[in-house]
Amino acid sequence: MGCARLSVPFLWFQEPSLYTVKAIFILDNDGQRLLAKYYDDTFPSMKEQKAFEKNVFNKTHKTDSEIAFLEGLTIVYKSSIDLFFYVVGSSHENELMLMAVLTCLFDSLNHMLRKNVEKRSLLDNMDGAFLVVDEIVDGGVILESDPQQVIQKVNFRTISEPAAYGFVLFDYIAGRSEQSESVPPRC
Incomplete structure (x- = not known):
């Protein structure tokens, strides 16, 4: 009686990596780049990046x-x-992780742009948009997926939120305090 040999195909498993995101980019409705961050050498030149973006947009x-x-x-x-938001990962990357980055990016920009996520508004706030992207992903590593945390970190406030210390500072500069308001002025 001989030993039965099991034939198990060899499966190649990729080592888990923190470097989840290869690129994040935002294109307008003509496929033109508005914002792009690439985190590895998959597309090393600007020409290759733009060709990839055009191909992705067309598809x-x-x-x-x-x-x-x-x-x-x-x-x-x-x-x-009039905007298209993209998050790119490798072929073996978990789509849910990439979708969490995309959702965080969109929700953070939605908050920052006061629910006016369109080209003109994005262009007017491009510095803030880059800060948002940098808070979410650094070097391809996902740092944050909660939009509220991102907004807190980049310190954006909506118009309806009062400036917490603005009036206190104004009163101090103007020489007023709570005590001086309760005492009637002398003539």
Whole structure:
């Protein structure tokens, strides 16, 4: 009686990595780059990056999907009015992780732009948009996926929120205090 040999195919498992995100970019409704951050050398030159972005835009701008597999990469995306938001990861990357980054990016910008997520508003607040992206991902590593935490870190407030110390500082500069208001002025 001989030993039965099991034939198990060899599966190649990728080492887990913190470097989840390969790129984040935002395009307008013509496919032109408004914001882009690449985190590895998959597309080392600006020419290669723009060609990739154009290819991604051409494949995704007329679809209702949220995910695409293109050029060996996993791409999650979302559109809003005249903007397209993209988060790119490797082919073996977890789509839910990439979607969490995309949702955080969109919700953070939505808050920062006061629910006016469109090209003109984004261009007027581009410095803030780069800060938001940098708070979410650093070097391809996801740092934050909670939009409230991102907004707190970049210190954006909506118009309806009062400036906490603005009046106190004004009163101090003007020489007023709570005590001087309770004492009637002398003539």
